[in-house]
Amino acid sequence: xxxxxxxxxxxxxxxxxxxxxxxxxxxxxxxxxxxxxxxxxxxxxxxxxxxxxxxxxxxxxxxxxxxxxxxxx
Numbered sequence: 001x002x003x004x005x006x007x008x009x010x011x012x013x014x015x016x017x018x019x020x021x022x023x024x025x026x027x028x029x030x031x032x033x034x035x036x037x038x039x040x041x042x043x044x045x046x047x048x049x050x051x052x053x054x055x056x057x058x059x060x061x062x063x064x065x066x067x068x069x070x071x072x073x
Contacts, residue, residue: 024066027052035061036069 010018027033031043038056045053051064063070 022066022068024049025070025072027067027072032073033070034073035063
């Protein structure tokens with residue numbers, strides 16, 4: 001089994017822009033949210049910094065951090 005590789009460092013002399021790391025959004029238990037794929041939902045579980053468990057009515061989904069496709073209402 002291979003070990004996960006470390007992210008490549010950005011060289012200051014590189015002609016390419018440095019990679020941008022998205023900042024994780026913050027949600028709390030009971031927040032109403034909207035998701036690009038699943039629609040409207042409510043946060044029913046929190047795994048700090050890792051994932052949110054969201055009830056979308058017809059299904060429950062575990063949404064992983066940084067929650068780029070999910071917004072608070």
